[in-house]
Amino acid sequence: MNHGLPGLEEIRRAAELVSRTMPPTPQYRWPLLAARAGAEVWIKHENHSPVGAFKIRGGLVYMDWLRREHPEVNTVVTATRGNHGQSVALAARTSGIRAVVVVPRGNSVEKNRAMRELGAELIEEGADFQAALEHAGRLEREHGWHWIPSYHPLLVTGVATAALEFLSAVADLDTVYVPIGMGSGISGMIAVRDALGLATRVAGVVSSHAPAFARSVSAGQVVEHPASTRIADGVACRKPTLDAVEIVASGADRILEVDDDEVEEAIRVYFSDTHNVAEGAGAVGLAGLLQDRPWGGARVGTVLGGANIDTELFAKVLQGAGCV
Template sequence: MTDFADKARAAAEAMRALFPATPLLRNAFLSERYGADIWLKREDLSPVRSYKIRGAFNAMTKRLAEDPERTLFVCASAGNHAQGVAFVCRHFGVRGSIFMPVTTPRQKIDKTRAFGGDAIDIHLVGDYFDDTLAAAQDYCKASGGAFLSPFDDPDVMEGQASVAVEMMEQLGYAPDRLILPVGGGGLSSGILSYLKAEGVGTRVKLVEPLGGASLAAALKAGHPVTLPTVDNFVDGAAVARIGAAPFEVLASTDPGDVLAAPENRICVTISEMLNVEGIVLEPAGALAIDALQDLGAALRGQTVVCVTSGGNFDFERLPEVKERAMRFQGLKKYFILRLPQRPGALKDFLGLLGPGDDIARFEYLKKSARNFGSVLIGIEAREAGDFDALFTRMEQRGFAYRDITDDEVLAQFLI
């Protein structure tokens, strides 16, 4: 394992030709909240605004050392890995063929092209990532290129471990706790391998999105398994199956050290870090900070490092983030109201609203001329408790309703 630490340090040193070490910054806001000394390892401030550039650089360096005549690298990604590969291809002056789903937002495609310039080709293939990956691997075999996995590759894991190398040098000592996001497992397995090789006793918590808890599922089964469904909101970490190579390292993890962050709660963290601290984080980049609240009082008096893994946030998603955050906080609810079809019925209902209740959505769902009609209503409140009072008033006045805020099926079709 000492060999791994040496390789991780060598990778970190080699990266200085590409970019300076990302900052390790103490965050006074979070430190005061939790009564701890909380530091953020700002991978969102790398040249491609994520740590993915590290694994791509190290893996490409190794491939070129093995075969200096190699000129083509291939990857499949809809986000950060694509941008990292594009940047490194341009640095080394080699060709990159990057496969992305047809559904990839234009912003991500444009950023990938900006980082790679003339060094890369972008292929839009498939509606889903599995289709994109299959196309990339087929192309790689046919063209004789080198495939660069986003996480399931020992060289990528080694490159991601450079995050820990920098952290230890910058802090000057081992933190009491380290909180890491988990997607495919490349970052977490690389860092854990480095800490073990160095004999560091830091307690590590791993955090994955609730709707993509592939590590927890693998630990329960004893081997990597494919999740039947995945919530893709945390797109940088919502992986259906943990990588095989990373799981060899992560298999000994105590399941109690793996936390699951609800997607809507992550939205609260994103909004808070943006509004209070001016820090722009993508959903995956907010995972480690979001998990602090799960640890709470256990953090008091400790030195804690959170890895903010990425800041590639598309601001077109901001309305969705605000919406989901308010729903998690209980400040916004949707319900279907059974409204009598008589003059004054709507006025009667509006008279029940409190001074802080704001109608954000109002849509008649009536399909026939019956005595009652259905109305879809979205209301924002100043305090979560305001809804209890509103619903009590509605029930007292005989208004029938159904709260569908947390009904995933109805919400998907109606909201």
Template sequence: MVSPELVRQAAARLHGRVIHTPLTYSPSFSRMTGAEVFLKLENLQKTGSFKVRGAANAILAQSAEIGPGGVVTASAGNHAQGVALAAREAGIPATIVMPRDASLSKQEATRGYGATLLLQGETLAESLLIAGEMAEEKDLFFIHPYDDPHVIAGQGTVGLEVLEDCPNPDIIFVPVGGGGLAAGLAVAVRDQRPDLRIVGVQAAACPSACEACRAGARVSIDPGHSIADGITVRQVGAATFPTIRDLVDEIVLVTEDQIAAAIVLLLERKKILAEGAGAVTLAALLSGAVRAPAGSRVVLVVSGGNLDPLILDRVLRRQFLAMGRIMRFSVCLPDEPGALVALLSLLRDIRANILAIDHVRHGPGIPLFSSRVDIEMETRGHEHIAAIRADLAGAGYAIRVR
């Protein structure tokens, strides 16, 4: 098990090499929950994630053991970038194995830090096996993304910074994937605050650590697709599990809709871009999965901000539809001059802002002398949508909301 002393050594080693990220108070989330909510913004860390802490500490602590071939690792994204940057700053080569379907933006970022990138393996587990074989065959130094004591200790420095900036928190929410961050943070904060409550958070699509704690032993699961790809890990680490089992009070699960809602809230209320894995802590607090007592001091670790722009676009559109910020509908109009102008004039009068419009004259279900209009509009919420539907119905339009 990683010791508090190993975390303190990591903090000394990393001083000036990584960013002491902000711990910021959120009035909005505090009002929503009745607690005093603080955000530990690791999305503002170098490479956009806490992962660089563990990667840099592992390289610096073991530099004498690293040969001329450099280091090798496997990662779906954030650890890859952390190792690539830490290796570049240490002046050694880095080879990164990523699953074939890894985010394109994370691939490009990893290459941008100077690493050699290999897309091999269908899953992270397969990529890890390939990286381990390369380490033996080519005499490279293997850095595991979470099952390494120096990596765990490096991630634990997040906990030391939390206690430095907020000496008396009552609850810390931390994301859990392979468990490096949760285990390291738990070791660091329990040493100083043994009474503090630590809540681990996983995506319901991949509850590997949660199931391991229930079973009392590590289990391997078949994960579903998740926005929180950074914590979609089939099996919690062998080195991290005992620490999580002994020092983390509980692990809770959040749904994809809850994660998506948290991403949008962080962006709207705090202007913070968080990836899915970074937003799960807010999702857990707001979902009521854990009740924070009124007035308690709550810290949410926002572990990263490397969200693919295409995924962000999907999340925003989905959530805006759910929130009533976007309305989509179809309506059949007489195929005659002025019919479309009349509809658009009505929408103008009820102050609906049209985002997209498609005028279809031929297709299944469209009467011979009619056309179908598909419209997407920006709206002000569900009450506005109800008013729009009533006005359209009052004007004789039979719409189909999509």
């Protein structure tokens, strides 16, 4: 069942659009990771994008559509923990559109600063992402601004361009492990896997401290659940969308849950084995891969989805001190 996923030609057109702003990101086979995992391990380095995360692809595609189809829009509003907001801010600035971004209180200081430097007007509201999202919805209704959701077919089409690069370069992966927040990344991976006719299994990975998406897939309907992860804020989904749940339920092989200790260890592994920086949500896929290593196959891959971790927190994680 397609569930409205983009086709190959649509994704290729999106890739041409994205290429005007950023080159393809690399995918590398890392020998130290292979020794650790007991399998050939490929990493797609979305941490090398202009905003340090994969989300920029979706923002560029969405904003291009908005500028063409709704030229009257002069202000957009969205909610984020950081990477989606950076994507919207950069794409909006490029298009000459004002961007208002709502983040929860206590959000990453460095992500907040990056969004402001990219031109976003930042509002801090709510105790978690869902509360920030609901506040952004109120601002849309009160001011008539254009709402950019966290999950949308155009965002999926944009981030699918990363999956197209990855699966075109490494077509015979047994399993690819994809972090799940609101679901655009894994939806894009499923779309490309199906469009290319590959046998690669897609394994979704969620934080066990934010299990709403996994529970929703298991139940076959949206299940809301508190999100309390201390490290993987970018996947701290409290309430997924039904479209994303249905796509993952029909297209993913399985969903794994990793805890905060496993994610912190994956951050350390990325740095020790590849000398790449990963934020918590960006390391969730590797945490799942390492947990699942006896069953993933001989050639596996994952997406390092983002590098935007605050300096002080990164230092604590590297030292094994954990975080609070």
